[in-house]
Amino acid sequence: KAGVTQTPRYLIKTRGQQVTLSCSPISGHRSVSWYQQTPGQGLQFLFEYFSETQRNKGNFPGRFSGRQFSNSRSEMNVSTLELGDSALYLCASSLAPQGANEKLFFGSGTQLSVL
Amino acid sequence: EDKVVQSPLSLVVHEGDTVTLNCSYEVTNFRSLLWYKQEKKAPTFLFMLTSSGIEKKSGRLSSILDKKELSSILNITATQTGDSAIYLCAVLRNSGNTPLVFGKGTRLSVIA
Numbered sequence: 073k074a075g076v077t078q079t080p081r082y083l084i085k086t087r088g089q090q091v092t093l094s095c096s097p098i099s100g101h102r103s104v105s106w107y108q109q110t111p112g113q114g115l116q117f118l119f120e121y122f123s124e125t126q127r128n129k130g131n132f133p134g135r136f137s138g139r140q141f142s143n144s145r146s147e148m149n150v151s152t153l154e155l156g157d158s159a160l161y162l163c164a165s166s167l168a169p170q171g172a173n174e175k176l177f178f179g180s181g182t183q184l185s186v187l
Numbered sequence: 188e189d190k191v192v193q194s195p196l197s198l199v200v201h202e203g204d205t206v207t208l209n210c211s212y213e214v215t216n217f218r219s220l221l222w223y224k225q226e227k228k229a230p231t232f233l234f235m236l237t238s239s240g241i242e243k244k245s246g247r248l249s250s251i252l253d254k255k256e257l258s259s260i261l262n263i264t265a266t267q268t269g270d271s272a273i274y275l276c277a278v279l280r281n282s283g284n285t286p287l288v289f290g291k292g293t294r295l296s297v298i299a
Binding site (some may be wrong): 075076105107113114115116117120128129130131160162169170171175176177178179180181183 | 218221223227228229230231232235275277279280281282283284285286287288289290291292
């Protein structure tokens, strides 16, 4: 079956703009998590959605938001982009919420560059 | 503050060498420890460890958890150029705002 699909693969934006990233989980998976990966900080947790409800949120400013639709697809939005938002944004899906000891399946990410 | 520390941060070895990657953690409500391999973009799952002292093995890769020492190692024997990747260690917690805490990874380069 198809893996986790993220679109777009690459994105270039300028400071102050906003961006929306999309993630389609593996069929049947209801949990979607988002991570930001930078060379200096590694993978940092943004938020997790399960059955359209945000379950957990990491330590990111309110400019970072997300949502999940009834078909489990998820979007994340970053408003008022800053240079420091340049990163690889990874989406991961699992059958059950993360706390249920489920392994995550990752997408190939969206590489965001903010100029 | 919960943290996962991996060492070394980077490593260069020759084909055929054996490598050991380390992961130590200070995390509340520990549930399990996971290893992932990230070759290009998408991390792929390697192992999940929940019980101390039980080795998980897959081909030339193996991993073991030491709950007393709050650490895990990932061994790769007879390395190949295809093993070149970033290896990520993550700890899953029973509760908390951040269920899965990742280390910064070890970048392994295997040269012919």
